Amino acid sequence: MIRFDRATKKYPDGTVAVDELELEAPTGQITVLVGPSGCGKTTSLRMVNRMIEPTSGTIWLDDTDTASMPAHELRRKIGYVIQHAGLFPHRTIVDNVATVPYLLGTGKREARSRAMELLERVGLDPAFAKRYPAQLSGGQQQRVGVARALAADPPVMLMDEPFSAVDPVVRDQLQDEFLRLQGELGKTIVFVTHDIDEAIKLGDRVAVLRVGGTLAQVAPPAELLSRPVDSFVAGFVGRDRGYRALGFTESGALPTHDEPTARLGEAVPQGHDLVLVVDGEQRPQGWLDPASARGTVEESDLLRGGTLATQGGTLRAALDACLSSPSRRGVVVDEQGRLLGSLTAREVLDLIERDEEPA
Amino acid sequence: MIGDTFGWLTDAAHWRSTNFDTGIWDQLLAHVGFSAIALVVALLVGLPLGLWIGHTGRATWLVTVVNAVRALPTVGVLVLLVVVIAPNFYGRTNAGYLIPTEIVLVLLAVPPILSNAYAGVQNVPPAVRDAAFGMGMTGRQVLARVELPNALPLIFSGFRSATLQVIATATIASYVTLGGLGRFIYDGLAQQDYPQMISGGLLVAALALSVDLLLALVQRYTVSRGLTGRLPRAGRVRREGADSRSAVLTEELASQGAR
Numbered sequence: 001m002i003r004f005d006r007a008t009k010k011y012p013d014g015t016v017a018v019d020e021l022e023l024e025a026p027t028g029q030i031t032v033l034v035g036p037s038g039c040g041k042t043t044s045l046r047m048v049n050r051m052i053e054p055t056s057g058t059i060w061l062d063d064t065d066t067a068s069m070p071a072h073e074l075r076r077k078i079g080y081v082i083q084h085a086g087l088f089p090h091r092t093i094v095d096n097v098a099t100v101p102y103l104l105g106t107g108k109r110e111a112r113s114r115a116m117e118l119l120e121r122v123g124l125d126p127a128f129a130k131r132y133p134a135q136l137s138g139g140q141q142q143r144v145g146v147a148r149a150l151a152a153d154p155p156v157m158l159m160d161e162p163f164s165a166v167d168p169v170v171r172d173q174l175q176d177e178f179l180r181l182q183g184e185l186g187k188t189i190v191f192v193t194h195d196i197d198e199a200i201k202l203g204d205r206v207a208v209l210r211v212g213g214t215l216a217q218v219a220p221p222a223e224l225l226s227r228p229v230d231s232f233v234a235g236f237v238g239r240d241r242g243y244r245a246l247g248f249t250e251s252g253a254l255p256t257h258d259e260p261t262a263r264l265g266e267a268v269p270q271g272h273d274l275v276l277v278v279d280g281e282q283r284p285q286g287w288l289d290p291a292s293a294r295g296t297v298e299e300s301d302l303l304r305g306g307t308l309a310t311q312g313g314t315l316r317a318a319l320d321a322c323l324s325s326p327s328r329r330g331v332v333v334d335e336q337g338r339l340l341g342s343l344t345a346r347e348v349l350d351l352i353e354r355d356e357e358p359a
Numbered sequence: 360m361i362g363d364t365f366g367w368l369t370d371a372a373h374w375r376s377t378n379f380d381t382g383i384w385d386q387l388l389a390h391v392g393f394s395a396i397a398l399v400v401a402l403l404v405g406l407p408l409g410l411w412i413g414h415t416g417r418a419t420w421l422v423t424v425v426n427a428v429r430a431l432p433t434v435g436v437l438v439l440l441v442v443v444i445a446p447n448f449y450g451r452t453n454a455g456y457l458i459p460t461e462i463v464l465v466l467l468a469v470p471p472i473l474s475n476a477y478a479g480v481q482n483v484p485p486a487v488r489d490a491a492f493g494m495g496m497t498g499r500q501v502l503a504r505v506e507l508p509n510a511l512p513l514i515f516s517g518f519r520s521a522t523l524q525v526i527a528t529a530t531i532a533s534y535v536t537l538g539g540l541g542r543f544i545y546d547g548l549a550q551q552d553y554p555q556m557i558s559g560g561l562l563v564a565a566l567a568l569s570v571d572l573l574l575a576l577v578q579r580y581t582v583s584r585g586l587t588g589r590l591p592r593a594g595r596v597r598r599e600g601a602d603s604r605s606a607v608l609t610e611e612l613a614s615q616g617a618r
Contacts, residue, residue, distance in 0.1 A: 051493055076495030086490030090508040090583035099494050132585030148494070 001027045002048060002156060002190060007057035009043050009213070017043040018213035020057065025205075027155075028186040031218075032203035034193055036236070040213030041192045045158050048190060049078045061156065076100055079149030079157035079187070083165050085141040087133035093119070093144055094129040100152040111151075118147040123177055139170035146178070150185070159191045163198065175201055196237055200225065200244065208233050222248035246316035251351065254311060254318055256332045256341025268293045274327040277302055282338040284308060287326045308333050311340055319348045363554035368561070381538055383562065390539035390566065393457075393529045397464030398522060404465070405472035406514070412473075413480025413510070414502050422477050425470045433528055437463045441535050456535045467528055468521040475517025479510025512586055515578040519571055526567040530559075540566065 002025040009018040018040040025031035033041040046052040048059055050071040059066045066074055087096050095102075097115035102108075116126055122143040133141055142162055149157055163171045163178075179202065182189065193199050199206045200221040207218040210232055217229045225245040228234040238244070261278045262269050264285065269275055274287045277297055286302030293301040309321035309332045321330030322345035329342040367373060376382040381389075405425075412418055440459030448455030483506050491505040507514075530541030540563045547556025584590060 049493060051489070072492075072495045072497045072500075074495075075493055080490070080493035082486055082490055082493065084484075084486040086484070086486035086493075088487060088491070088505055088509075089484075090505075090511075090585045092585070103495055103500070132583070132590060134585060134588065135590055145490075 001025065001060075001062055002031075002188060003060040004044065004047075005058040005060060007044070007047055007054050007059055009040070009047060009052060010055045016213055018047065018054075021213065021215060023207055023215060023218060025188060025190050027188045029204035030182060030189045030191055030202055032191045032193060032199040032206045033209060034196055034199040034206060034236075035209035035216075036211060037194065038211045039209040041194075041209050042160055043213070044209070045160055045190055045192045048156075048158055049075045049080060051075075076103055076152065077154050077156070079152075079154045081142075081145050081149045081157065081159040081162040083161045085133075085138075085145035085162075087141055087144055087148070089133050091132075092129065093124075093131055093133070093136070096133065096144055097147045097151050099148055104152060115147070115151060118150055119144070121150075122147045122181065137170075138166045139174060142166060142174060143177075146181075155188055157187045157189045159189060161193055162191075164193065164195065171198075178202065197244075200237075200247075208236055243316065243319075246319060246352070247314050249315045249352075251309075251313060251315045251318045251348075254309065254332050254343055254351075255347060256343050257329075259329065259331070259339065259342040261339065262288060262297050264297050264299065266297055268295065268297055274303070276327075276331065276339070276342070278339055284331050284333065284337075284339050306331055308337075310335060315348065315352060318343070318351075319345060322348055360553065360557075364557045364561070367554040367558045373558075381542065383540075383543075386538050386540050386542050387562065387566065389537070390526070390529055390532075390541070390563070393460060393464065393532050393537070393539055394522075394525045397461050397468055397525050397529070398518075400461070401465045401468030401472055401521060401525075402518065405469040406476050409473040409476025410480055410502060410507065410510070413477040414498070414506060419477075422474050425473050428466055429470045431466065433463055433467065434531060434534065436466070437531055437535060445535075453537060456532075456537050460529075460532045460535060460537060463531070464525050464529060468525050471517040471521045471524070472514075473517075475513045476510060479513035479517075480506045482513065483509045508583060509586065511582045512578075515574065515582065519574050519578075522570055522574060523567050526570060527563060530563060 004021045004023040007018060007021045008016070010016050021040075021044055023031075023044075033044055035041050043052055047054045048061075048066065050066060054067075061074075061077075087093075088099070091099075094112055094115045097118055098106075098108075098111035101111035101114060106114075116129060119126055119129060124140060124143050124147070128136065128140070128144075133144070136144065142165075145162065149159075163174050166174065175198065191199075191202060193202075203221055205218060206221050206224050208216045208224070210216045216236075217224065217233045219227070222245060224233070225237055225241045225248070228237055228241075234241075259276050260269075261282075262275045263278060263280070268288070268290055271290050274289055277285045277288050279285055285299075286304040287306065288297055288301055289303065303326045306325035306327075307317070307321050309318040309330055311332055311334050318330060318332070321332070322328065322343065323330075325331060325342075329344060330348070331342055332340045334340055372382075374383045376385045408421070412421060437459055440462055441456060444459050445455030480502075487505060487509070488501065491501045496504065529539055530544055532539045533541030533545045540559055543555050543559030543562070547553060547559060579587075
């Protein structure tokens with residue numbers, strides 16, 4: 001557990017970055033600090049490992065006052081991941097990961113074998129171990145950054161916008177893997193981001209800070225979306241928060257209709273209605289407009305606009321499948337990606353309304 | 360003239376010392392000696408100071424001041440120092456000439472060493488320094504394990520340019536009665552023995568280049584491959600680049616041929 005006890009940072013010129021912050025980051029959970037520029041979220045994070053010293057107030061690490069030991073000893077017990085990874089360019093990947101064990105006096109062989117394990121854990125090929133940071137892409141560097149922070153197995157991790165410098169596709173991938181990793185490791189994590197979507201996706205609890213360094217609201221993401229305490233939080237979490245909140249509601253069993261299908265390579269079926277095309281294992285490939293295709297069903301004839309909803313997924317995914325489908329019929333698949341059937345937006349809305357209190 | 364110079368250099372008698380004359384080998388040794396003393400002193404002064412200024416960000420004005428020293432006219436300062444210092448040692452040792460010479464050479468060598476060490480540390484990306492502290496390194500560990508190794512390429516280039524300059528300028532030791540390869544230049548000039556003078560110049564240049572080559576080798580094996588870009592993959596990329604360039608060239612030649 002990390003606890004901010006009236007933690008304050010004032011600069012000599014009178015600027016107050018963080019003002020009497022009271023916040024608790026529970027053990028084993030991800031607490032996300034989010035807010036606009038200048039809200040003191042990074043300052044708050046850096047006060048935990050004393051990269052910035054608080055002007056007043058105390059930050060507790062379980063029952064230990066963080067100010068009670070030398071800063072460098074404190075930092076060796078806290079994992080730290082930063083925006084541009086900050087890997088050491090002159091060291092190989094494996095030695096980068098082993099940085100903290102080396103500092104703690106762990107032998108070279110032991111530190112390296114642990115580093116190799118961690119590289120695999122964060123999804124990097126062990127072949128990268130002997131390379132240098134300059135040879136890695138941004139996303140790969142960030143994985144190394146996470147592995148390095150985990151190397152001494154610290155119970156606590158601080159992450160300062162770790163995924164914001166990589167492209168959206170890689171970011172999404174890193175976020176998913178980060179959640180998987182946290183599921184295995186159960187660290188106490190404080191995570192800073194300016195991206196409310198990232199906060200909602202990753203946080204067990206989300207703390208919204210406002211400019212001037214005060215806490216506006218701290219709540220689980222679903223609650224933050226459904227019950228923002230004031231107009232600032234409401235404005236910050238965004239306009240389509242009702243839709244996004246559906247992402248926290250499991251759809252239960254979706255009522256599906258059988259959907260007529262065609263296969264690649266078969267003759268184009270008769271009729272005017274769009275037909276769903278599946279592959280040999282009943283996996284949906286796209287929609288076909290029989291009026292515009294001739295002969296057999298070809299890959300190039302397919303309309304691939306629709307997203308797929310997974311049975312047992314969220315209402316948001318179900319609704320999105322309907323809205324994005326060229327035929328307006330949302331495609332539902334099982335966990336192996338095989339077609340179960342389709343449903344309409346009307347039916348999803350009924351499900352939402354039946355849910356007495358949409359979370 | 361080229362033949363005369365060649366003849367002077369290949370004359371074995373010029374290489375060995377006699378009771379009356381100091382040969383090339385001994386002057387070379389003296390020259391290396393003057394240069395080495397100056398470079399070691401300059402390194403001991405300039406390197407720690409440059410690293411410290413870069414690490415702490417304090418006293419950066421010192422870098423500017425030290426660089427301004429480069430503007431001093433070397434021979435002028437040497438003569439001035441000899442006039443002031445030499446009388447104190449008159450008739451006993453040659454320290455009265457050696458000390459001024461070394462001071463002048465050190466003044467020459469410190470600026471590139473110090474300012475490159477400073478720039479090298481300054482150039483370490485802020486995220487790297489931030490991570491180093493964040494991992495729990497002490498200030499000294501950050502300097503020794505992160506800033507210094509990352510600054511090495513610039514430190515080497517500073518030291519190499521200082522070395523070139525010191526070896527070239529150490530000829531002025533002979534201007535104030537001391538030995539070194541400058542002896543042949545000044546004696547050759549005085550005696551209008553131009554082959555000897557040119558040979559002196561050639562020997563200085565050869566010495567400077569050999570030492571620089573030696574330092575380049577040391578640099579190659581000291582600086583991390585992660586910094587030099589001498590990486591297997593990067594190499595391949597560069598070669599691909601060269602290929603595409605030559606492809607463009609071939610096309611150009613082909614089109615010219617067609618015309």
